[in-house]
Amino acid sequence: MSFIKRILSYPLSVVHYLFFGLTIVVFHPMQWFALKVFGYATHKKVVDILNLVLVWSLYILGTRVKFVSKHKIPKDVPLIIVSNHQSSHDISPISWYLRGVHPKFVSKIELGKGIPSVSFNLKHGGSVLIDRSDARQSLSALAKFSKSLEKNKWAGVIFPEGTRSKDGNPKRFSENGVKIICKYAPSAYIVPLTINNSWKLVSNGNFPLNVGVKLHFEVHEPIAVNSMEFKDLFQKVEETIKNSVTL
Secondary structure (H helix, E strand, O other): OOOOHHHHHHHHHHHHHHHHHHHHHEEEEEEEEHHHHHHHHHHHHHHHHHHHHHHHHHOOOEEEEEEEOOOOOOOOEEEEEEEEOOOOOHHHHHHOOHHHHHHEEEEEHHHHOOOOOHHHHHHOOEEEEEEOOOOOHHHHHHHHHHHHHHHHOEEEEEOOOOOOOOOOOOOOOOHHHHHHHHHHHOOOOOEEEEEEOOOOOOEEOOOOOOOOOOEEEEOOOOOOHHHHHHHHHHHHHHHHHHHHHOO
16 A cells, blocks of 8 residues: 555545444434335345445545446346355445345344444345354254245355455455255356455554455356256356456
8 A cells, every 4th residue: 555545545444444433323223114114125225335335435535446247147036145254345346236136144143232223234135144163053043045036036145155254355255154055955056256356455453444445256157057067067156256256
């Protein structure tokens, strides 16, 4: 980071966090009201706007977000969006730009409480919270989640690395979660997604955030779950994602 960017990163990070914090606090009761009074469809619209505003909060840092999708995403079928994972800032762009397919996330159980708006949406918006220390809970929750994707024709988002890459280099992909979702959502298509440069926002930690980062999301060609053996499918998806990572 240049000296000028380093200096700017401090005040801009403060403004970003103030805007971010205010946003999730304001949208929390809006979500509750929308869900309790009007139901899922209205709640989904509120969450979409929430994620748009959170994307805007990145612009305060001079961040630019580019979402590239050259392939037609199948409609009226469940989707499994498989992606590398670089920071928490991956979530709002995925949620906003892919809002048309109703993205729901596989998240760790710790995120299910304590974070305004975020925790509420994870618990009540169709996502799944798994306890990575409890194999039985994780398997049961993922199976139930997968059946929901199959029934509602939603998109499940899973990061098979299990944790964020701190330097952009993808970690080993674990097949277990993807395999369970494929089993219980057999009519799904897997949509590989590559994320680049998100890690640079937090390369110095959560404060200050880096400024002027160019986030890049690339949607790859969807693959029908039933088009090949799972082993070959998983290998193809992992290679497709990792081959498009730039450092």
